[in-house]
Amino acid sequence: MTTTRNETTGPDLASRILPPGLRANPDSPLAARIAECRAQGRPALVGYLPAGFPTVEESIEAAVALGTNGADVIEIGIPYSDPVMDGPVIQHATTTALANGFRVADVFRVVRAVAERTDAVPVVMTYWNPVLQMGVDTFARRLAEAGGAGIITPDLIPDEASEWFAASQEHGLDRIFLVAPSSSRERLDLVVKAASGFVYAVSVMGVTGARDAVSDVAEQLVADTRAAGAQNVCVGLGVSRREHVEEIGAYADGVIVGTALVKALADGGPEAVGALARELSGRA
Amino acid sequence: MSQQSTGTVLDAIIEGVRADMAARQEQVGLDELRRLAAQRPHALDAESALRGPHEDAVQIIAEVKRSSPSKGALAEIADPARLAAAYEHGGASVISVLTEQRRFGGSLADLDAVRAAVSVPVLRKDFTVDEYQIWEARAHGADLVLLIVAALTDEQLRRFLDLTHELGMHALVETHTPEEIERAAAAGARIVGVNVRNLKTLDVDVDTFGRLAELLPEGAVVVAESGVEGEEQIARYASHGAKAVLVGEALVRAGDPSATITGFRAAGAAARAGRRGAADPAGAAAEAASLRHAPGPYFGDFGGRWMPESLIAVLDELTDTFEKAKADPEFTAEFQRLSREYSNRPSLLTEAQRFAAHAGCRVFLKREDLNHTGSHKINNVLGQALLAQRMGKTRLIAETGAGQHGVATATAAALFGMECVVYMGEEDTRRQALNVARMELLGATVIPVTNGSRTLKDAINEALRDWVASVDTTHYLLGTAAGAAPFPAMVRYFHEQIGEEARAQILDQTGRLPDAVAACVGGGSNAIGIFHGFLDDPAVELYGFEAGGDGVDTGRHAATISLGRPGVLHGAKTYLMQDEDGQTVESHSISAGLDYPAVGPEHSYLHDIGRVRYEPVTDTEAMDAFKLLSRTEGIIPAIESSHALAGALKVGRRWAEDLGPEAAAEKIVVVSLSGRGDKDVATAAEWFGMLPDGSSEEELGEKGEQL
DSSP states (O other), rough: OOOOOOOSSOOHHHHHOTTOOOOOOOOOOHHHHHHHHHHSHHHSEEEEEETTSSHHHHHHHHHHHHHHHHSSSSEOOOOOOOTTTHHHHHHHHHHHHHHHOOOTHHHHHHEEEEEOSSSEEEEEEHHHHHHHHHHHHHHHHHHHHHHHEEEOOOOOOGGGOHHHHHHHHTOOOEEEEEEEETTTTEEEEEEEEHHHHHHEEOOOOSSSOOOSOOOOOOHHHHHHHHHHOOOOOOEEEEEOOOHHHHHHHHTTOOOOOOOHHHHHHHHHOOOOHHHHHHTTOOOO | OOOOOSSSSHHHHHHHHHHHHHHHHHHSOOHHHHHHHHHHHOOOOHHHHHHOTTTTEEEEEEOOOOOTTEEEEOOSOOOOOHHHHHHHTTSSEEEEEOOOTTTOOOHHEEEEEEEHOOOSEEEESSSOSHHHHHHHHTTOOOSEEEEEGSSOOOOHHHHHHHHHHHHHEEEEEOOOOOHHHHHHHTTSSEEEEEEEEEEEETOBBBBBHHHTTTOOOOSSSSEESSSSSHHHHHHHHHHTOOOEEEEEEEESSSSSSHHHHHHHHHHHHHHHHHHHHHHHHHHHHOOOOOOOOOOOOOETTEEEEOOOOHHHHHHHHHHHHHHHHOOOHHHHHHHHHHHHHOOOSOOOOOOOOHHTTTTTTTEEEEEEEGGGBBBBBBHHHHHHHHHHTTTOOOOOEEESSSSSHHHHHHHHHHHHEEEEEEEEEEEHHHHHOOOOHHHHHHHHHHEEEEEESSSSHHHHHHHHHHHHHHHHTTTEOSSSSSSSTTTHHHHHHHHHHHHHHHHHHHHHHHHHSSSSSEEESSSHHHHHHHHHTTTTTTTEEEEEEEEEEEEEEESSSSSSHOOOOOEEEEEEEEEEEEEEESSSOOOOOOGGGOOSBBBOOOHHHHTTSSSSEEEEEEEEHHHHHHHHHHHHSSSSSSSSHHHHHHHHHHHHHHHHHHHHHHHHOOOOOEEEEBBSSSHHHHHHHHHTSSSOTTHHHHHHHHHHOOO
């Protein structure tokens, strides 16, 4: 993968695609938390767990354990039948959740528990069709009511997000879009202008999964995303150990851990999640 | 409920409408209407139909109208269904049916007859003053209702509009004045009509439209109503920005309503193109009215790129390469050369006379089964492999269900000297051991997919996961006209030759266009290819036959358009088989090639605007047709294609019923015989109980093994 970004010509993508007057949520608890971490001289620790794995109740306890042991932000994933961006560990977890009867509306219970029982900021991470089927506005309203701060959208790009722009503004939610090592400058500009809360930088070209080393294209991507105007950039995909957190924390505003936590939950239950969170956050 | 008094002719009409409605309410209660409405298929998308394929297009709402208060009886309409069908053949985008009895001589029976006869959206035109009428419209299969702003309070207008949208329908919101336009916009009207008939004097002033058009809300579909005598008024409306024109009397009185509509559409599009300052308005108009060569990324509301950001750069690269290649004579010449010298194109068009005796009409087969590798799939893989080469990619990946597309991709990879990896559901690799061997013989690696339901959709997921990590060296050679842009329009481009050849061949062999074209639809690539040749011939009925599996009532089927609803999967917004939560539901069909829970987005669009009819065909019907073609013509068809054959039998038998055997015998249907059935022999032998008990072939057949 090259680190020089492709330049494209033609009318400015962002002004063609984004609705006029699109604003970042001024009261974003997500942006506030990341700013707080920055003031403390550390990256925000962002942890992912799927709702409903292995059951809804256990996923609540796991998310609470994550939130009370050092995670600043918790991504609650919605299990989906066709998770094209996920590797085998998360696929296995979400398939199990679906087999155990997970329903999309259960995600709001998990979000509410995180909001009420921990200091962490809950957001939802979801493929877009489940949101579309509930109705984008309805989903956004229910998420806001449950105490959620926003949605991370791995298969929704700003180009297709007009309904989500309207609903996120209406309900005061953050729009966390992704940037990738392959994104052109023009697309970085688009995503940065469309996003709020933070921008999710995908550190490698690939699917989710723990990796031994975090790719060095991530640092360049973060720098380019900042150059496009991003306030907060968090890095995900492949992070599994405290040393990754420290390494990425040197240049990013937050570090996202997914697969390692899901594996800990599968192997050792909510307690193991808490233990890993303590290690990752440097408390252990 | 209070009623808005208008001080116009409307008041007296509405009094009668209310009395008639009260009588109907005695007969049929609201609960019964709700039940009937729930049984109807999803309403068609009249908004997309009226927007048309291009900004210059002008659509016609053609009205079935027996009489009017201003003109009295217009014409004897003996058969509203036949009139509506003539409108449809002329290219009408919506059929309007007057159901008011006292002044307009209409009825719900007229609506029922028209609904059954046409596949385009239907407007129930009446004076809507109660929710009951909106439920009634849906229960009778209407896709649009009329809401007259002058006759409604703001609260009613909003409530009726909301209910209409909740029922999946659209409303034509009719206005006469600037105030009414403002009220329509405030209520959220998406289709706004301007009626230039003065309600007090009943006079028509065509210039009123120009004055009011400027006030219409941005983004709404603008419809001009009343006052059309000929092309001159259509052009005038269009030049003031009308996207559609509602025409009644001029058509009812016309000797040839089909030709009249065709003329109206051309005149309107030329005027719109002229307004925009196009250099060649007539040429622009012809292009604007065309459904052919739709470029994507959107087809109406469908299509797009619902994809991870990581893949956007490679999709951009592919789009760019494809657009340049299409315009490069060297590329098109090379594609044509390969099609001719390697694939064996053009494929034959064969009249199937002994088979046709069972359909009651003439049947012609477009012989894609004679292509190299035995199906239409080769067209697309050669085209995409050429593009991969242009992009400097050295590795092809593909998904496959039955193995047809995997074999075709492995073939192209061998021909081009590229590495090839085929993802195939583990379930399918077991059922298709010989096709796996075939791919391996051609040098490909077959990877069994063990995730999810272990079938075609999971193979696509796994191929996408590979692609995210390998975009620099790898082209994902998607096998059907589905997925994210540019795939739907690109795959169609490589299959357009099927339809173009078929059209020229049938003209050559019979001297005329066919009455219908039939194809099977899974993802829909052979279907979109053959339909493409006939999209702009509104008199040619197009039929897509989906896999009905065990029967659509059993839940075990793959009838995506017939029974699914819109959502996003694999990068496109399209019809999907999904549960309430948006989780994809597993599809079922005896034909692995049709066993896909989504469908190409252009098909979703062609369904929603009513240009193509999609109907399910069960496993049993398909297998009966499989056997019939084998025994009457000596051609063993693929089980996929057998769905199209079974559909053609239905179409022919319907003609015989409706028109009588003599007229039906003159009718022509062209069937896309998309592939040959060699791969299906074991499945068929098992289905028909032809294998001896305990034979190894029987065991294979039970597993669905296709020799």
